[in-house]
Every structure is written in C-alpha cells, then in structure tokens.
Amino acid sequence: MTAIENLDKAFESRVRLGIMSVLTASGQSDFNTLKGMLGVSDGNLASHIRALEELGYIETQKQFIGRKPNTSYSVTDAGRKAFSAHIEALSSLLNLKQQ
Amino acid sequence: MTAIENLDKAFESRVRLGIMSVLTASGQSDFNTLKGMLGVSDGNLASHIRALEELGYIETQKQFIGRKPNTSYSVTDAGRKAFSAHIEALSSLLNLKQQ
Numbered sequence A, B: 001m002t003a004i005e006n007l008d009k010a011f012e013s014r015v016r017l018g019i020m021s022v023l024t025a026s027g028q029s030d031f032n033t034l035k036g037m038l039g040v041s042d043g044n045l046a047s048h049i050r051a052l053e054e055l056g057y058i059e060t061q062k063q064f065i066g067r068k069p070n071t072s073y074s075v076t077d078a079g080r081k082a083f084s085a086h087i088e089a090l091s092s093l094l095n096l097k098q099q
Helices: A014-026 A031-038 A042-054 A077-094 B014-026 B031-038 B042-054 B077-094
Strands: A028-030 A058-065 A068-075 A096-098 B028-030 B058-065 B068-075 B096-098
Touching: A014 A028, A014 A031, A014 A042, A014 A058, A014 A068, A014 A077, A014 B077, A028 A031, A031 A042, A031 A068, A042 A058, A068 A077, A077 A096, A077 B014, A077 B077, A077 B096, A096 B077, B014 B028, B014 B031, B014 B042, B014 B058, B014 B068, B014 B077, B028 B031, B031 B042, B031 B068, B042 B058, B068 B077, B077 B096
Parallel strands: none
Antiparallel strands: A028 A068, A058 A068, A096 B096, B028 B068, B058 B068
C-alpha cells in the first residue's frame, strides 16, 4: 500500500473537487450556480461535469421551471461513496481530521 | 472568492501531493525512497520532481555516501508555505480539520 494509491484520480482536478463538494453540500445545483461558485468557464465546467457523469459519480435532472428549461446536477450513491473514500485518503495522507 | 481559487494548481496531481507530504513529514528523501512510497514510475516521479523544483517548492541536495552519489530532495520555505496554504484551502473546501 503506497501513500497515494487510495487517492481517486477522478478527483485530482480542483474543478472536480469543487463540483463534488458543492453538490454534496447542497444536494443539487444547476449549471450557473456551480459556475458562479467555482469561478470557471462554461467549457471547463461542462467538460468536468461530463467526465464525472461518465464515471457515474453525478447525474443530471432536466425539468421546466415555469416555461424555462432547467438542468441540475446531483451526486449519485456511487459518487458519494467514491468521494468519501477520496476524502478519507486525503485526510490520511495530509494528516487531517474529518469534522 | 470562489470555493476553489485558493487550491494551488501545482498540487493538483496526487503524485505531487504525495511528494510534498513525504518530504514535509520526513524532512528529506532520496529518489528511490520516494518512488517506493508513492508507487510510481521513474519517469513520472522525475517529471513531477522537476516541476516542483522549477516552481521553487522543492530543492535537490547532491552528495556522496561513501563513493556512491546520492541525490535527495527537501521542501523549500516557499514550498512549505504554498503547501500549507493549499492544505488550508482543501480543509476549508472539504470541511476537514488540521491536526
């Protein structure tokens, strides 16, 4: 067992760490809210969302709010589990404690 | 201020997180020890060491142990400061506590 092998490469990017953190904390979030909270470009955010979706870690909900289409994102059970394991590995490597 | 802007892109890679953690904890370490602890290839480790060196975050000591040349690495003051700021940003984002 090496010091870093439990760190999930899927969460290396700080944009992905941010997406997972925001969605875990807020339950769900739409594209523009995520974009504002993370301060990233549309293209950058979209590509990381797509990657996390392909891994099965987040999922998309499409609905109408009034007549306006709205897309929001939330963390799947698999995503929650993987993210939590990643945080545990980070905590252990960096000697941090979960609150 | 966004959720992730204090995360240092220099430490996104888990190999770099690992290098900084090992060197911070051990004071200094040679190439093979780092390689063993992180479980990465020579080329991968060398390229991340080089990048951290170019950023001024780690430095190289070359010496002889008997007749054998030995290269070891340690964290610079700038590296210690940047890594500590990164850990603080991570802790805050992920709601972790420094021990």
